[in-house]
Amino acid sequence: MKQFMKKEITYVIGHKNPDTDSICSAIGLAELKIAEGSKNVVAARAGDLNPQTTFILDYFKVQPPRFLPDVHAKAKDIMSVDIVKVSHDTPLRKVMELMRQEEIRFIPVLDEGGRPKGVLTLMDLAKRYIETESSQEITTSFKNIIETLGATSILDFYNQSEITVSMLIGAMAEESFLSIICGKNPKECSLIVGDRADIQKKAIEKGIGLLIVSGGFSPDAALIDEAKKNSVSILVSPYDTATTALLLRLSTPACKLCDGQFEKASPEDLADDLKHRLANVSGLTVLDENGVMQGVITKSNLLQPSGTNLILVDHNELSQAIDGADKANIVEVVDHHRIGDFRTSTPIPFICEPVGSTSTLVSEFYKRRNVPIKKEIAGLLLGGVMSDTVILKSPTTTERDKDIVKWLEEQSGLDHKKFGSEIFAATSSLKKRGAEAAVNSDYKVFEAKGKKFGVGQVETIGFDEFFEVKASLMEELDKAMKKKGVVLSALLITDIVVETSLLLAIGEKEVLFNLNYPKVAENVYELKNVLSRKKQVVPHLINVFNEIY
Numbered sequence: 001m002k003q004f005m006k007k008e009i010t011y012v013i014g015h016k017n018p019d020t021d022s023i024c025s026a027i028g029l030a031e032l033k034i035a036e037g038s039k040n041v042v043a044a045r046a047g048d049l050n051p052q053t054t055f056i057l058d059y060f061k062v063q064p065p066r067f068l069p070d071v072h073a074k075a076k077d078i079m080s081v082d083i084v085k086v087s088h089d090t091p092l093r094k095v096m097e098l099m100r101q102e103e104i105r106f107i108p109v110l111d112e113g114g115r116p117k118g119v120l121t122l123m124d125l126a127k128r129y130i131e132t133e134s135s136q137e138i139t140t141s142f143k144n145i146i147e148t149l150g151a152t153s154i155l156d157f158y159n160q161s162e163i164t165v166s167m168l169i170g171a172m173a174e175e176s177f178l179s180i181i182c183g184k185n186p187k188e189c190s191l192i193v194g195d196r197a198d199i200q201k202k203a204i205e206k207g208i209g210l211l212i213v214s215g216g217f218s219p220d221a222a223l224i225d226e227a228k229k230n231s232v233s234i235l236v237s238p239y240d241t242a243t244t245a246l247l248l249r250l251s252t253p254a255c256k257l258c259d260g261q262f263e264k265a266s267p268e269d270l271a272d273d274l275k276h277r278l279a280n281v282s283g284l285t286v287l288d289e290n291g292v293m294q295g296v297i298t299k300s301n302l303l304q305p306s307g308t309n310l311i312l313v314d315h316n317e318l319s320q321a322i323d324g325a326d327k328a329n330i331v332e333v334v335d336h337h338r339i340g341d342f343r344t345s346t347p348i349p350f351i352c353e354p355v356g357s358t359s360t361l362v363s364e365f366y367k368r369r370n371v372p373i374k375k376e377i378a379g380l381l382l383g384g385v386m387s388d389t390v391i392l393k394s395p396t397t398t399e400r401d402k403d404i405v406k407w408l409e410e411q412s413g414l415d416h417k418k419f420g421s422e423i424f425a426a427t428s429s430l431k432k433r434g435a436e437a438a439v440n441s442d443y444k445v446f447e448a449k450g451k452k453f454g455v456g457q458v459e460t461i462g463f464d465e466f467f468e469v470k471a472s473l474m475e476e477l478d479k480a481m482k483k484k485g486v487v488l489s490a491l492l493i494t495d496i497v498v499e500t501s502l503l504l505a506i507g508e509k510e511v512l513f514n515l516n517y518p519k520v521a522e523n524v525y526e527l528k529n530v531l532s533r534k535k536q537v538v539p540h541l542i543n544v545f546n547e548i549y
Protein backbone atom coordinates (compact mmCIF):
# COMPACT_ATOMS: atom_id res chain seq x y z
CA MET A 1 0.00 0.00 0.00
CA LYS A 2 1.26 3.40 -0.98
CA GLN A 3 2.32 5.63 1.93
CA PHE A 4 1.65 9.34 1.97
CA MET A 5 3.51 12.00 3.91
CA LYS A 6 1.33 13.69 6.48
CA LYS A 7 1.93 17.20 7.69
CA GLU A 8 3.49 16.97 11.13
CA ILE A 9 2.84 19.52 13.82
CA THR A 10 4.67 20.02 17.10
CA TYR A 11 2.91 21.70 20.02
CA VAL A 12 4.91 23.24 22.84
CA ILE A 13 2.52 22.96 25.75
CA GLY A 14 2.41 23.39 29.52
CA HIS A 15 0.28 21.60 32.09
CA LYS A 16 -3.49 21.69 32.54
CA ASN A 17 -4.66 24.67 34.58
CA PRO A 18 -1.75 26.61 33.05
CA ASP A 19 0.04 29.18 35.17
CA THR A 20 2.13 32.07 33.88
CA ASP A 21 5.36 30.04 33.71
CA SER A 22 3.63 27.33 31.64
CA ILE A 23 2.30 29.83 29.11
CA CYS A 24 5.37 32.07 28.86
CA SER A 25 7.87 29.22 28.62
CA ALA A 26 5.73 27.58 25.89
CA ILE A 27 5.66 30.76 23.80
CA GLY A 28 9.38 31.35 24.40
CA LEU A 29 10.42 27.81 23.51
CA ALA A 30 8.22 27.68 20.38
CA GLU A 31 9.80 30.96 19.19
CA LEU A 32 13.26 29.56 19.87
CA LYS A 33 12.55 26.37 17.89
CA ILE A 34 11.26 28.40 14.94
CA ALA A 35 14.30 30.73 15.10
CA GLU A 36 16.49 27.63 14.97
CA GLY A 37 14.76 26.43 11.83
CA SER A 38 12.11 23.99 13.06
CA LYS A 39 8.94 23.86 10.99
CA ASN A 40 5.33 23.66 12.18
CA VAL A 41 6.09 24.37 15.82
CA VAL A 42 3.16 25.99 17.62
CA ALA A 43 2.82 27.20 21.22
CA ALA A 44 -0.31 25.73 22.81
CA ARG A 45 -2.17 25.70 26.10
CA ALA A 46 -4.28 23.06 27.81
CA GLY A 47 -6.65 25.43 29.58
CA ASP A 48 -7.80 28.98 30.25
CA LEU A 49 -5.37 31.78 31.05
CA ASN A 50 -5.31 33.06 34.63
CA PRO A 51 -5.64 36.82 35.21
CA GLN A 52 -1.92 37.23 35.84
CA THR A 53 -0.96 35.60 32.55
CA THR A 54 -3.59 37.64 30.70
CA PHE A 55 -2.07 40.80 32.21
CA ILE A 56 1.42 39.85 31.00
CA LEU A 57 0.32 38.89 27.47
CA ASP A 58 -1.65 42.15 27.18
CA TYR A 59 1.38 44.06 28.47
CA PHE A 60 3.48 42.86 25.52
CA LYS A 61 0.54 42.60 23.07
CA VAL A 62 1.32 38.92 22.49
CA GLN A 63 -1.45 36.52 21.42
CA PRO A 64 -2.21 33.65 23.80
CA PRO A 65 -1.01 30.22 22.67
CA ARG A 66 -3.47 28.09 20.71
CA PHE A 67 -6.03 26.40 22.96
CA LEU A 68 -6.22 22.62 22.63
CA PRO A 69 -9.02 20.78 24.43
CA ASP A 70 -7.08 17.53 24.01
CA VAL A 71 -4.58 15.84 21.72
CA HIS A 72 -6.45 12.61 21.08
CA ALA A 73 -5.67 11.59 17.51
CA LYS A 74 -8.64 12.37 15.28
CA ALA A 75 -9.49 11.10 11.81
CA LYS A 76 -8.15 14.36 10.36
CA ASP A 77 -4.78 13.81 12.08
CA ILE A 78 -4.14 10.37 10.65
CA MET A 79 -5.93 10.42 7.28
CA SER A 80 -4.06 10.45 3.98
CA VAL A 81 -4.84 13.65 2.14
CA ASP A 82 -2.84 13.07 -1.02
CA ILE A 83 -5.37 10.59 -2.35
CA VAL A 84 -5.70 8.73 -5.63
CA LYS A 85 -9.33 9.26 -6.62
CA VAL A 86 -11.38 9.20 -9.81
CA SER A 87 -14.32 11.14 -11.16
CA HIS A 88 -17.61 9.27 -11.51
CA ASP A 89 -17.37 8.94 -15.31
CA THR A 90 -13.85 7.46 -15.39
CA PRO A 91 -13.79 4.19 -17.38
CA LEU A 92 -13.11 1.09 -15.31
CA ARG A 93 -10.03 0.38 -17.42
CA LYS A 94 -8.49 3.63 -16.16
CA VAL A 95 -9.50 2.77 -12.59
CA MET A 96 -7.74 -0.59 -12.83
CA GLU A 97 -4.64 0.98 -14.34
CA LEU A 98 -4.48 3.50 -11.48
CA MET A 99 -4.86 0.77 -8.88
CA ARG A 100 -1.97 -1.12 -10.42
CA GLN A 101 0.30 1.90 -10.87
CA GLU A 102 -0.33 3.35 -7.42
CA GLU A 103 -0.44 -0.03 -5.68
CA ILE A 104 -3.74 0.68 -4.00
CA ARG A 105 -6.67 -1.59 -3.30
CA PHE A 106 -9.24 1.08 -2.67
CA ILE A 107 -10.25 4.07 -4.77
CA PRO A 108 -12.94 6.70 -4.06
CA VAL A 109 -15.26 7.72 -6.92
CA LEU A 110 -16.26 11.38 -6.68
CA ASP A 111 -19.00 13.51 -8.23
CA GLU A 112 -18.29 16.97 -9.69
CA GLY A 113 -18.48 18.52 -6.21
CA GLY A 114 -15.86 16.21 -4.71
CA ARG A 115 -18.46 14.13 -2.85
CA PRO A 116 -17.95 10.36 -2.97
CA LYS A 117 -20.52 8.34 -4.89
CA GLY A 118 -18.82 5.23 -3.61
CA VAL A 119 -15.51 3.50 -3.33
CA LEU A 120 -14.18 0.75 -5.55
CA THR A 121 -11.97 -2.06 -4.36
CA LEU A 122 -10.13 -4.70 -6.34
CA MET A 123 -12.74 -7.08 -4.99
CA ASP A 124 -15.58 -5.03 -6.50
CA LEU A 125 -13.89 -5.08 -9.89
CA ALA A 126 -13.13 -8.78 -9.69
CA LYS A 127 -16.73 -9.61 -8.70
CA ARG A 128 -18.03 -7.62 -11.62
CA TYR A 129 -16.12 -9.80 -14.08
CA ILE A 130 -17.00 -13.08 -12.46
CA GLU A 131 -20.68 -12.34 -12.94
CA THR A 132 -21.65 -13.65 -16.37
CA GLU A 133 -25.38 -13.00 -16.10
CA SER A 134 -25.40 -9.30 -16.71
CA SER A 135 -22.04 -9.06 -18.37
CA GLN A 136 -23.54 -8.80 -21.87
CA GLU A 137 -25.34 -5.64 -20.82
CA ILE A 138 -23.14 -2.56 -20.86
CA THR A 139 -23.83 0.97 -19.76
CA THR A 140 -21.25 3.48 -20.85
CA SER A 141 -20.77 6.56 -23.04
CA PHE A 142 -19.44 7.11 -26.55
CA LYS A 143 -16.57 9.16 -25.11
CA ASN A 144 -15.60 6.36 -22.70
CA ILE A 145 -15.65 3.74 -25.45
CA ILE A 146 -13.38 5.87 -27.66
CA GLU A 147 -11.02 6.53 -24.72
CA THR A 148 -10.90 2.89 -23.62
CA LEU A 149 -10.58 1.32 -27.03
CA GLY A 150 -8.50 4.06 -28.59
CA ALA A 151 -11.24 3.81 -31.22
CA THR A 152 -12.01 6.08 -34.19
CA SER A 153 -15.50 7.55 -34.41
CA ILE A 154 -17.14 7.21 -37.84
CA LEU A 155 -20.73 8.08 -36.91
CA ASP A 156 -22.09 9.23 -33.55
CA PHE A 157 -25.85 9.43 -32.97
CA TYR A 158 -25.62 9.29 -29.19
CA ASN A 159 -24.71 12.96 -28.67
CA GLN A 160 -23.12 12.41 -25.26
CA SER A 161 -26.14 10.57 -23.87
CA GLU A 162 -25.62 7.43 -21.82
CA ILE A 163 -25.50 4.22 -23.80
CA THR A 164 -27.02 0.96 -22.54
CA VAL A 165 -26.60 -1.89 -24.99
CA SER A 166 -26.40 -5.66 -25.14
CA MET A 167 -23.06 -6.65 -26.54
CA LEU A 168 -23.14 -9.09 -29.46
CA ILE A 169 -20.15 -10.62 -31.20
CA GLY A 170 -20.43 -11.07 -34.94
CA ALA A 171 -18.64 -14.37 -35.04
CA MET A 172 -21.62 -16.37 -36.19
CA ALA A 173 -23.36 -17.09 -39.46
CA GLU A 174 -25.73 -14.48 -40.81
CA GLU A 175 -28.87 -16.51 -39.93
CA SER A 176 -27.79 -17.09 -36.36
CA PHE A 177 -27.07 -13.40 -35.97
CA LEU A 178 -30.50 -12.50 -37.26
CA SER A 179 -32.17 -14.95 -34.91
CA ILE A 180 -30.35 -13.48 -31.89
CA ILE A 181 -31.14 -9.91 -32.76
CA CYS A 182 -34.74 -10.84 -33.54
CA GLY A 183 -35.90 -10.89 -29.94
CA LYS A 184 -34.28 -7.58 -29.11
CA ASN A 185 -34.74 -3.93 -29.78
CA PRO A 186 -31.94 -3.33 -32.31
CA LYS A 187 -31.25 0.16 -30.96
CA GLU A 188 -30.32 -1.52 -27.65
CA CYS A 189 -27.74 -3.75 -29.26
CA SER A 190 -24.14 -3.24 -30.14
CA LEU A 191 -22.28 -5.52 -32.50
CA ILE A 192 -18.55 -6.14 -32.56
CA VAL A 193 -17.52 -7.58 -35.89
CA GLY A 194 -14.41 -7.76 -38.10
CA ASP A 195 -14.35 -7.06 -41.81
CA ARG A 196 -17.43 -9.13 -42.56
CA ALA A 197 -19.43 -6.92 -44.85
CA ASP A 198 -22.43 -9.31 -44.90
CA ILE A 199 -23.00 -9.14 -41.15
CA GLN A 200 -22.21 -5.42 -41.04
CA LYS A 201 -24.83 -4.84 -43.76
CA LYS A 202 -27.53 -6.88 -41.98
CA ALA A 203 -26.86 -5.09 -38.70
CA ILE A 204 -27.16 -1.68 -40.36
CA GLU A 205 -30.36 -2.71 -42.14
CA LYS A 206 -31.81 -3.81 -38.80
CA GLY A 207 -30.99 -0.35 -37.41
CA ILE A 208 -28.65 -1.60 -34.65
CA GLY A 209 -27.57 1.03 -32.10
CA LEU A 210 -23.81 0.70 -32.30
CA LEU A 211 -21.54 -1.07 -34.74
CA ILE A 212 -17.95 -1.59 -33.66
CA VAL A 213 -15.66 -2.77 -36.41
CA SER A 214 -12.65 -4.56 -34.95
CA GLY A 215 -9.16 -5.07 -36.32
CA GLY A 216 -8.91 -1.47 -37.54
CA PHE A 217 -10.93 -2.19 -40.69
CA SER A 218 -12.95 0.76 -41.98
CA PRO A 219 -16.39 -0.13 -43.36
CA ASP A 220 -16.94 0.85 -46.92
CA ALA A 221 -18.55 4.15 -47.93
CA ALA A 222 -21.82 2.66 -49.15
CA LEU A 223 -22.41 1.01 -45.79
CA ILE A 224 -21.64 4.22 -43.96
CA ASP A 225 -24.26 6.03 -46.09
CA GLU A 226 -26.78 3.31 -45.23
CA ALA A 227 -25.88 3.61 -41.53
CA LYS A 228 -26.49 7.36 -41.61
CA LYS A 229 -30.05 6.74 -42.83
CA ASN A 230 -30.69 4.21 -40.05
CA SER A 231 -29.03 6.25 -37.27
CA VAL A 232 -26.44 3.55 -36.62
CA SER A 233 -23.37 4.81 -34.75
CA ILE A 234 -20.08 3.34 -35.95
CA LEU A 235 -16.68 3.03 -34.29
CA VAL A 236 -13.48 1.44 -35.52
CA SER A 237 -11.47 -0.42 -32.89
CA PRO A 238 -7.76 -1.06 -33.44
CA TYR A 239 -8.03 -4.33 -31.42
CA ASP A 240 -9.18 -7.79 -32.45
CA THR A 241 -12.73 -8.83 -31.63
CA ALA A 242 -11.96 -10.60 -28.32
CA THR A 243 -9.90 -7.70 -26.94
CA THR A 244 -12.45 -5.19 -28.14
CA ALA A 245 -15.21 -7.09 -26.31
CA LEU A 246 -13.21 -7.12 -23.06
CA LEU A 247 -12.30 -3.45 -23.28
CA LEU A 248 -15.87 -2.46 -24.15
CA ARG A 249 -16.94 -3.84 -20.79
CA LEU A 250 -14.15 -1.87 -19.13
CA SER A 251 -15.40 1.37 -20.70
CA THR A 252 -18.19 1.36 -18.10
CA PRO A 253 -17.98 4.50 -15.92
CA ALA A 254 -16.77 3.90 -12.38
CA CYS A 255 -20.02 5.22 -10.86
CA LYS A 256 -21.95 2.29 -12.38
CA LEU A 257 -20.27 -0.02 -9.89
CA CYS A 258 -20.92 2.29 -6.94
CA ASP A 259 -23.91 1.37 -4.82
CA GLY A 260 -23.50 4.29 -2.40
CA GLN A 261 -22.65 1.83 0.37
CA PHE A 262 -19.31 2.81 1.84
CA GLU A 263 -17.87 3.58 5.25
CA LYS A 264 -17.67 7.25 6.11
CA ALA A 265 -15.92 9.07 8.94
CA SER A 266 -15.96 12.66 10.09
CA PRO A 267 -12.67 14.58 10.51
CA GLU A 268 -13.29 14.84 14.27
CA ASP A 269 -13.89 11.11 14.88
CA LEU A 270 -11.42 9.64 17.35
CA ALA A 271 -8.78 7.48 15.72
CA ASP A 272 -9.23 4.85 18.43
CA ASP A 273 -12.88 4.43 17.46
CA LEU A 274 -12.07 3.86 13.79
CA LYS A 275 -10.25 0.56 14.37
CA HIS A 276 -13.26 -1.71 14.50
CA ARG A 277 -14.99 0.20 11.70
CA LEU A 278 -12.04 -0.75 9.49
CA ALA A 279 -12.29 -4.42 10.37
CA ASN A 280 -14.41 -5.41 7.36
CA VAL A 281 -13.63 -2.71 4.79
CA SER A 282 -10.54 -1.63 2.88
CA GLY A 283 -10.84 1.98 3.90
CA LEU A 284 -12.91 4.86 5.25
CA THR A 285 -13.59 8.11 3.44
CA VAL A 286 -13.35 11.18 5.64
CA LEU A 287 -16.04 13.70 4.70
CA ASP A 288 -16.55 17.29 5.84
CA GLU A 289 -19.99 18.59 6.84
CA ASN A 290 -20.88 19.14 3.16
CA GLY A 291 -20.03 15.56 2.26
CA VAL A 292 -16.88 16.61 0.42
CA MET A 293 -14.04 14.13 0.78
CA GLN A 294 -11.09 15.38 2.85
CA GLY A 295 -9.04 12.22 3.03
CA VAL A 296 -9.08 8.47 3.39
CA ILE A 297 -8.07 6.14 6.20
CA THR A 298 -6.89 2.60 5.70
CA LYS A 299 -5.48 0.21 8.26
CA SER A 300 -1.96 1.42 7.54
CA ASN A 301 -2.96 4.94 8.64
CA LEU A 302 -3.82 3.52 12.06
CA LEU A 303 -0.37 2.01 12.41
CA GLN A 304 1.42 5.27 11.76
CA PRO A 305 2.00 7.87 14.49
CA SER A 306 -0.66 10.60 14.48
CA GLY A 307 1.74 13.31 13.29
CA THR A 308 1.10 15.25 16.51
CA ASN A 309 4.27 15.84 18.50
CA LEU A 310 4.38 17.37 21.95
CA ILE A 311 7.12 19.28 23.71
CA LEU A 312 6.09 19.39 27.36
CA VAL A 313 7.11 22.45 29.33
CA ASP A 314 6.71 23.08 33.07
CA HIS A 315 5.51 19.51 33.79
CA ASN A 316 6.52 15.96 33.06
CA GLU A 317 3.77 13.93 34.71
CA LEU A 318 1.11 12.60 32.38
CA SER A 319 -1.53 13.16 35.05
CA GLN A 320 -0.91 16.90 34.67
CA ALA A 321 -0.58 16.82 30.88
CA ILE A 322 -3.23 17.57 28.29
CA ASP A 323 -5.71 14.72 27.68
CA GLY A 324 -4.44 12.29 25.07
CA ALA A 325 -0.77 13.06 25.78
CA ASP A 326 -0.25 9.44 26.84
CA LYS A 327 -0.77 8.33 23.25
CA ALA A 328 0.84 11.34 21.55
CA ASN A 329 4.43 11.48 20.45
CA ILE A 330 6.30 13.32 23.20
CA VAL A 331 9.53 14.58 21.65
CA GLU A 332 11.05 16.76 24.38
CA VAL A 333 10.56 17.87 27.99
CA VAL A 334 11.74 21.10 29.61
CA ASP A 335 10.75 21.29 33.26
CA HIS A 336 11.72 22.12 36.82
CA HIS A 337 9.50 19.75 38.82
CA ARG A 338 10.06 16.33 40.33
CA ILE A 339 10.28 13.51 37.84
CA GLY A 340 7.08 11.53 37.69
CA ASP A 341 5.83 8.58 35.71
CA PHE A 342 7.40 9.48 32.43
CA ARG A 343 8.18 6.85 29.81
CA THR A 344 8.97 7.06 26.11
CA SER A 345 9.73 4.44 23.49
CA THR A 346 12.72 6.33 22.05
CA PRO A 347 15.36 8.60 23.62
CA ILE A 348 14.34 12.27 23.78
CA PRO A 349 15.88 15.47 25.17
CA PHE A 350 14.64 15.49 28.78
CA ILE A 351 15.68 18.61 30.63
CA CYS A 352 14.50 18.79 34.22
CA GLU A 353 16.54 21.01 36.51
CA PRO A 354 15.95 22.39 40.00
CA VAL A 355 15.65 26.07 39.14
CA GLY A 356 12.91 28.56 39.99
CA SER A 357 11.01 28.43 36.72
CA THR A 358 10.81 26.77 33.33
CA SER A 359 11.13 30.26 31.84
CA THR A 360 14.63 30.34 33.39
CA LEU A 361 15.63 27.24 31.42
CA VAL A 362 14.17 28.55 28.16
CA SER A 363 15.92 31.91 28.60
CA GLU A 364 19.21 30.09 29.24
CA PHE A 365 18.80 28.27 25.89
CA TYR A 366 18.60 31.60 24.06
CA LYS A 367 21.60 32.98 25.90
CA ARG A 368 23.76 29.87 25.65
CA ARG A 369 23.00 29.21 21.98
CA ASN A 370 23.34 32.87 21.01
CA VAL A 371 19.87 33.01 19.47
CA PRO A 372 18.63 36.62 19.15
CA ILE A 373 15.61 37.16 21.42
CA LYS A 374 12.75 39.55 20.66
CA LYS A 375 12.14 42.23 23.27
CA GLU A 376 8.61 41.01 24.00
CA ILE A 377 9.72 37.38 24.33
CA ALA A 378 12.41 38.42 26.83
CA GLY A 379 9.65 40.33 28.65
CA LEU A 380 7.33 37.31 28.71
CA LEU A 381 10.07 35.05 30.01
CA LEU A 382 10.95 37.60 32.67
CA GLY A 383 7.25 37.51 33.61
CA GLY A 384 7.43 33.71 33.84
CA VAL A 385 10.43 33.84 36.17
CA MET A 386 8.87 36.61 38.30
CA SER A 387 5.63 34.67 38.64
CA ASP A 388 7.12 31.32 39.64
CA THR A 389 9.78 32.75 41.97
CA VAL A 390 7.50 35.48 43.40
CA ILE A 391 9.94 38.19 42.27
CA LEU A 392 12.98 36.04 43.17
CA LYS A 393 11.81 35.76 46.80
CA SER A 394 10.55 32.19 46.85
CA PRO A 395 12.93 29.62 48.40
CA THR A 396 12.84 27.84 45.04
CA THR A 397 14.89 30.70 43.60
CA THR A 398 18.44 29.79 42.57
CA GLU A 399 21.51 31.73 41.49
CA ARG A 400 20.73 30.71 37.92
CA ASP A 401 17.36 32.46 38.13
CA LYS A 402 19.02 35.61 39.43
CA ASP A 403 21.66 35.53 36.67
CA ILE A 404 19.18 34.99 33.87
CA VAL A 405 16.95 37.76 35.23
CA LYS A 406 19.83 40.20 34.78
CA TRP A 407 20.20 39.06 31.17
CA LEU A 408 16.43 39.26 30.57
CA GLU A 409 16.43 42.81 31.99
CA GLU A 410 19.04 43.78 29.39
CA GLN A 411 17.12 42.11 26.58
CA SER A 412 13.70 43.48 27.53
CA GLY A 413 14.68 46.87 28.91
CA LEU A 414 12.62 46.14 32.04
CA ASP A 415 13.46 46.28 35.73
CA HIS A 416 12.53 42.97 37.31
CA LYS A 417 11.42 44.35 40.66
CA LYS A 418 9.27 47.04 39.11
CA PHE A 419 7.78 44.69 36.51
CA GLY A 420 7.30 41.89 39.06
CA SER A 421 5.45 44.22 41.45
CA GLU A 422 3.24 45.43 38.60
CA ILE A 423 2.36 41.84 37.69
CA PHE A 424 1.35 40.93 41.22
CA ALA A 425 -0.31 44.27 41.98
CA ALA A 426 -2.46 44.02 38.87
CA THR A 427 -3.87 40.66 39.81
CA SER A 428 -3.47 40.36 43.56
CA SER A 429 -6.88 41.67 44.55
CA LEU A 430 -8.70 38.76 46.14
CA LYS A 431 -11.98 40.63 45.89
CA LYS A 432 -11.61 41.30 42.19
CA ARG A 433 -10.59 37.76 41.48
CA GLY A 434 -13.50 36.24 43.38
CA ALA A 435 -13.44 33.40 45.89
CA GLU A 436 -14.15 30.63 43.38
CA ALA A 437 -11.15 31.55 41.18
CA ALA A 438 -8.90 32.28 44.18
CA VAL A 439 -9.40 28.77 45.55
CA ASN A 440 -9.62 26.75 42.36
CA SER A 441 -7.32 28.34 39.78
CA ASP A 442 -4.25 26.78 41.38
CA TYR A 443 -5.69 24.07 43.65
CA LYS A 444 -3.53 20.97 43.77
CA VAL A 445 -4.28 17.64 45.41
CA PHE A 446 -1.60 15.63 47.23
CA GLU A 447 -1.62 12.29 48.97
CA ALA A 448 -0.01 10.92 52.13
CA LYS A 449 -0.76 7.68 53.99
CA GLY A 450 -3.64 7.03 51.62
CA LYS A 451 -5.32 10.30 52.61
CA LYS A 452 -5.71 13.19 50.22
CA PHE A 453 -5.30 16.88 50.93
CA GLY A 454 -5.75 19.88 48.67
CA VAL A 455 -3.89 23.20 48.80
CA GLY A 456 -4.53 26.22 46.61
CA GLN A 457 -2.31 29.27 46.50
CA VAL A 458 -2.90 32.97 45.82
CA GLU A 459 -0.56 35.92 46.03
CA THR A 460 -1.74 39.18 47.56
CA ILE A 461 -0.43 42.45 48.83
CA GLY A 462 -1.57 42.79 52.43
CA PHE A 463 -4.11 40.57 54.22
CA ASP A 464 -6.91 43.11 54.77
CA GLU A 465 -8.91 41.92 51.79
CA PHE A 466 -8.40 38.32 52.84
CA PHE A 467 -10.30 38.76 56.08
CA GLU A 468 -13.12 40.49 54.21
CA VAL A 469 -13.63 37.53 51.86
CA LYS A 470 -12.65 34.78 54.29
CA ALA A 471 -16.19 33.39 54.63
CA SER A 472 -16.70 32.97 50.89
CA LEU A 473 -13.22 31.44 50.53
CA MET A 474 -14.18 28.86 53.18
CA GLU A 475 -17.32 28.00 51.26
CA GLU A 476 -15.25 27.37 48.14
CA LEU A 477 -12.73 25.29 50.11
CA ASP A 478 -15.63 23.22 51.40
CA LYS A 479 -16.92 22.63 47.85
CA ALA A 480 -13.42 21.63 46.71
CA MET A 481 -13.10 19.26 49.70
CA LYS A 482 -16.31 17.45 48.74
CA LYS A 483 -15.49 17.40 45.04
CA LYS A 484 -11.94 16.10 45.42
CA GLY A 485 -12.53 13.85 48.42
CA VAL A 486 -9.80 15.39 50.56
CA VAL A 487 -9.59 15.38 54.37
CA LEU A 488 -7.89 18.79 54.45
CA SER A 489 -8.78 21.63 52.10
CA ALA A 490 -6.59 24.72 52.37
CA LEU A 491 -5.62 27.95 50.68
CA LEU A 492 -2.17 29.48 51.05
CA ILE A 493 -2.44 33.27 50.89
CA THR A 494 0.98 34.75 50.31
CA ASP A 495 1.78 38.42 50.84
CA ILE A 496 4.54 38.96 48.32
CA VAL A 497 5.61 42.30 49.77
CA VAL A 498 6.03 41.20 53.36
CA GLU A 499 7.04 37.70 52.19
CA THR A 500 4.86 35.76 54.53
CA SER A 501 1.75 33.60 54.25
CA LEU A 502 -1.48 32.69 55.93
CA LEU A 503 -3.09 29.28 55.59
CA LEU A 504 -6.87 29.10 55.56
CA ALA A 505 -7.71 25.49 56.30
CA ILE A 506 -10.81 23.37 56.85
CA GLY A 507 -11.13 19.63 57.28
CA GLU A 508 -10.94 16.82 59.77
CA LYS A 509 -10.50 18.01 63.35
CA GLU A 510 -7.53 15.81 64.00
CA VAL A 511 -5.56 17.23 61.08
CA LEU A 512 -6.40 20.83 61.97
CA PHE A 513 -5.46 20.17 65.59
CA ASN A 514 -2.06 18.80 64.57
CA LEU A 515 -1.17 21.39 61.93
CA ASN A 516 1.62 22.80 64.11
CA TYR A 517 1.22 26.31 62.77
CA PRO A 518 0.27 29.22 65.08
CA LYS A 519 -3.47 29.85 64.87
CA VAL A 520 -4.26 33.54 64.39
CA ALA A 521 -8.03 33.34 63.77
CA GLU A 522 -10.67 30.67 63.34
CA ASN A 523 -9.32 28.31 60.61
CA VAL A 524 -6.44 30.71 59.89
CA TYR A 525 -2.80 29.82 60.59
CA GLU A 526 0.28 31.96 60.29
CA LEU A 527 3.15 30.62 58.19
CA LYS A 528 5.90 33.16 58.86
CA ASN A 529 8.29 33.67 55.94
CA VAL A 530 6.72 30.82 54.01
CA LEU A 531 6.41 31.46 50.28
CA SER A 532 6.54 28.05 48.63
CA ARG A 533 3.75 25.50 48.69
CA LYS A 534 5.97 22.96 46.91
CA LYS A 535 9.04 23.29 49.11
CA GLN A 536 7.62 24.35 52.45
CA VAL A 537 3.93 23.67 52.98
CA VAL A 538 3.44 20.32 51.26
CA PRO A 539 6.46 18.58 52.92
CA HIS A 540 5.23 19.83 56.31
CA LEU A 541 1.69 18.55 55.70
CA ILE A 542 3.02 15.18 54.56
CA ASN A 543 4.89 14.91 57.87
CA VAL A 544 1.72 15.79 59.77
CA PHE A 545 -0.22 13.09 57.90
CA ASN A 546 2.52 10.55 58.51
CA GLU A 547 2.28 11.20 62.24
CA ILE A 548 -1.47 11.04 62.68
CA TYR A 549 -2.55 8.35 60.20
Ligand SMILES: [Mn+2]
Binds near residue numbers: 314
Ligand atom coordinates in the same frame (compact mmCIF):
# COMPACT_ATOMS: atom_id res chain seq x y z
MN1 LIG B 1 6.87 26.48 36.65
